[in-house]
Amino acid sequence: MDTVVKKKLKVATTSLAGCFGCHMSFLDIDERLFDLLELIAFDRTPLTDIKELGECDIGIIEGGLCNAENVHVLREFRRQCKLLIAIGACAINGGLPAQRNQLSLALILEEVYHTSVGLANGLIPNDPELPLPLAKVRPLHEVVRIDYFIPGCPPSADAIWKALNDILAGHAPALGHGLIHYD
Amino acid sequence: MSASFTIDGKAVPFAEGQTIIQAALAAGVYIPHLCHHPEFKPHGSCKLCTVRISGRQSASCTTLAQAGMAVESDTPALNDERRTLTQMLFVEGNHFCPSCEKSGNCKLQATAYDLGMMTAHFDHFFPSRPVDASHPDVLLDFNRCILCSLCVRASRDVDGKNAFALSGRGIKTHLIVNAKSGRLADTDVTLQDKAVRVCPVGVFLRKDRGFNVPIGRRVFDLKPVSAYVDATAALAKE
Ligand code: SF4
Ligand code: SF4
Ligand code: FES
Numbered sequence: 515m516d517t518v519v520k521k522k523l524k525v526a527t528t529s530l531a532g533c534f535g536c537h538m539s540f541l542d543i544d545e546r547l548f549d550l551l552e553l554i555a556f557d558r559t560p561l562t563d564i565k566e567l568g569e570c571d572i573g574i575i576e577g578g579l580c581n582a583e584n585v586h587v588l589r590e591f592r593r594q595c596k597l598l599i600a601i602g603a604c605a606i607n608g609g610l611p612a613q614r615n616q617l618s619l620a621l622i623l624e625e626v627y628h629t630s631v632g633l634a635n636g637l638i639p640n641d642p643e644l645p646l647p648l649a650k651v652r653p654l655h656e657v658v659r660i661d662y663f664i665p666g667c668p669p670s671a672d673a674i675w676k677a678l679n680d681i682l683a684g685h686a687p688a689l690g691h692g693l694i695h696y697d
Numbered sequence: 698m699s700a701s702f703t704i705d706g707k708a709v710p711f712a713e714g715q716t717i718i719q720a721a722l723a724a725g726v727y728i729p730h731l732c733h734h735p736e737f738k739p740h741g742s743c744k745l746c747t748v749r750i751s752g753r754q755s756a757s758c759t760t761l762a763q764a765g766m767a768v769e770s771d772t773p774a775l776n777d778e779r780r781t782l783t784q785m786l787f788v789e790g791n792h793f794c795p796s797c798e799k800s801g802n803c804k805l806q807a808t809a810y811d812l813g814m815m816t817a818h819f820d821h822f823f824p825s826r827p828v829d830a831s832h833p834d835v836l837l838d839f840n841r842c843i844l845c846s847l848c849v850r851a852s853r854d855v856d857g858k859n860a861f862a863l864s865g866r867g868i869k870t871h872l873i874v875n876a877k878s879g880r881l882a883d884t885d886v887t888l889q890d891k892a893v894r895v896c897p898v899g900v901f902l903r904k905d906r907g908f909n910v911p912i913g914r915r916v917f918d919l920k921p922v923s924a925y926v927d928a929t930a931a932l933a934k935e
Contacts, residue, residue, distance in 0.1 A: 603795055606816050608823075613793060615823040656820050663816040667795035687815070691921040694810045696794035697801070697912070 520553075523571040523682070526595060527559040530584040531611045531651060532577025535668040536602040537561070540574075542671035553682060570595045572681070578604045579652045580611050583645035592658040599681065600660045601674070603667040603696060605653060612651040619649055662687055666695045700764040704728075704748070705771050709762075717757035717768060718746050727923040728770050729779050729808055731786075731897055732845035733758040735929055737854065740846045743786075745779050745808065780812040787817040789868075791824065791840035798907045799899025801915025802935050805843060806898075807922035829874065831882035835893055836902040842872045843898055852892035860884040860892060872900070894933070910935070 529537060537560060543550070558567040573595030579585050592598060603609035614622055627636040654660050664677045664687060673695070677687035701710045704717075704726050711720035716739065721728050731743040741759035748757045749769040757768070769775065786805060794800045829837040844863055849872075852860040860881075864873045876883035886892065893901045912918065916931045925931055 600816070603793070607787070607792070607821060609793065610795070612821075612823065613791075613796070616791075616825045650823060653821065655816060655818070660816070665815055688813060689815075691810065692918075694813070694815075696792075696806060696809075697797075 522555040523553060524557050524569070525554045525559070525572045525574065526557040526567055526570045526591065527561065527574040528576070528587060528591065529560065530575060530577035530587060530605070530654075531580035532602060532604045532609075534560070534576070536576035536605075536666075536674075539666075539668035539671055540601075540674050543675045544671070546675055550678065567591065567594050572597045572599065574599045574601055575605055575654060576602050578608045578611060578654065579648060579657060581645040581647045585648070585657060586645075588654060588658055597661045597681070598654075598658070599662045599664060599677075600654045601664045602669060603665065606655075606663050606665055608651045608653050609667065612653075615650045619647055664689075667697050669693075669695065700762075702762055702764060702766040702768060704768045711762035715762050717748060717750075717760050717762050720762045721757065721770075722927045725926050726770075727926045728757050729776075729812070729923075730758060731804055731808065731843060732847065734847055734850075734895065735927060737847065737850045737895075740850065743843065743845060744782055747775065747778065749775065776812055780809075780814050781818075783809045783812055783814055784816075784818045786843050787814075788819045788821045789824070790822075790842060791826065797841065797899045798902050799841070801910070801912065801918055802932060803899055803917070804897035804922065804928065804932075805841075807917035807928070810917070811921050811923050826871075829881050831880040832886065832904075833882070834888045834904055835881060835886065836904055837874070837881055838900055838902060839872060841898045842900045844870055844872065845897060847895045847897065848872070848892040848901065851895045852886070852890065855891040856886075858885055858890070858892070860886050860890075 556562045557570050558564045567590055573591040575591060579588060600606050604611060623638050627633060627638045662681055664674060666673055673689050673693040676689060676693055680687040699710045701708045704721055707726060709720050709724045709726060718728050718730060718733055728746050730746040732740045733746055739758045741756045744756055746757040747754050750766055794806055800806060826839040846863055849861045849863060852858045860875050862873050862875055863870055865871055873879060874881050874884060916935060922928055
């Protein structure tokens with residue numbers, strides 16, 4: 515009898531305007547990573563240091579959108595990935611970076627680079643290499659279609675594990691009491 | 698035998714003059730709610746408590762129980778609508794739970810958990826709502842106000858101070874402080890006021906403490922909001 519060779523699902527991850535906390539929490543699934551690696555293979559992700567994004571089955575994105583480069587990477591993930599998962603508070607509602615949304619960008623740059631203590635004649639960075647900041651920080655679903663969301667700041671390893679298992683089994687993740695958290 | 702009606706097929710007894718939600722909570726049947734509070738007259742604004750009675754939807758906190766009525770509440774369709782209402786509440790304000798002292802003890806958050814809200818879905822308004830830090834003991838963070846009017850009712854009906862009001866209409870509705878300056882410091886509100894302790898979300902915050910109960914031991918870490926049926930007593934201890 516032929517053995518069915520199951521093709522591993524290709525998974526890419528990235529952190530946009532996030533703190534890498536969600537990636538750390540993902541690594542907290544510890545030895546369950548080995549079980550997961552039976553089912554998936556990583557494409558672009560900070561975990562493998564692969565920089566180029568290929569065609570993927572699943573893209574997992576931490577962090578919201580605070581600059582033009584974030585938007586560019588998000589759109590590329592949407593183009594290349596069949597399923598996109600937003601992970602963590604920042605990806606889902608902007609999170610901590612979005613707390614700047616009540617202030618004007620000009621005022622923030624002024625405060626950070628010109629008027630705050632210890633900055634004599636500070637210059638607002640304007641190297642063309644630097645991506646331009648957005649006027650407001652936005653969550654991912656306001657720019658591209660997101661298939662699934664895993665809330666939490668960060669979501670616990672158990673929440674991530676449950677959600678990924680649900681998704682790999684082909685249904686929407688459902689986190690019950692104790693696993694669903696916004697903090 | 699006392700009169701009764703049914704919720705999702707379960708018989709619920711009631712006394713003359715009780716609303717559906719009053720009878721339900723007394724009988725241990727949870728109906729999601731945010732602006733209902735057992736000690737106050739109904740306001741009927743959040744619509745989370747909407748149920749179906751003979752094919753018509755109505756707020757169970759403003760509808761009197763009647764003998765023989767068949768009420769549907771815990772149905773996928775109603776819970777979908779409740780989740781949508783909850784999502785709207787999240788995007789209309791600024792709800793950053795990780796930095797909110799009320800997190801874990803917040804009825805909006807707990808209700809969203811219970812309804813399986815994984816995302817706020819809609820575009821966020823990111824409104825600009827400056828906080829009022831003028832009072833020595835109480836901080837007002839308007840970013841989280843869901844306009845349930847509980848502080849308004851408590852200050853007017855219990856504290857006798859009438860320190861708060863909802864002003865404006867429609868999407869422009871907002872909570873105001875009844876003082877000429879508009880500042881909390883210029884009212885006679887104190888930490889002991891019912892108004893300060895009744896908010897279901899994180900608007901009224903004591904300045905002398907914050908994050909005093911560790912994650913894992915907060916009210917809704919222990920049990921989901923539906924398991925409390927009426928979380929008033931548990932929250933009052935906080
Ligand atoms: S009031 Fe509730 S929902 Fe809003 S930020 Fe605070 S904990 Fe979260
Ligand atoms: S401040 Fe709190 S109690 Fe008052 S209306 Fe807003 S949400 Fe309700
Ligand atoms: S609890 Fe009935 S409308 Fe809010």
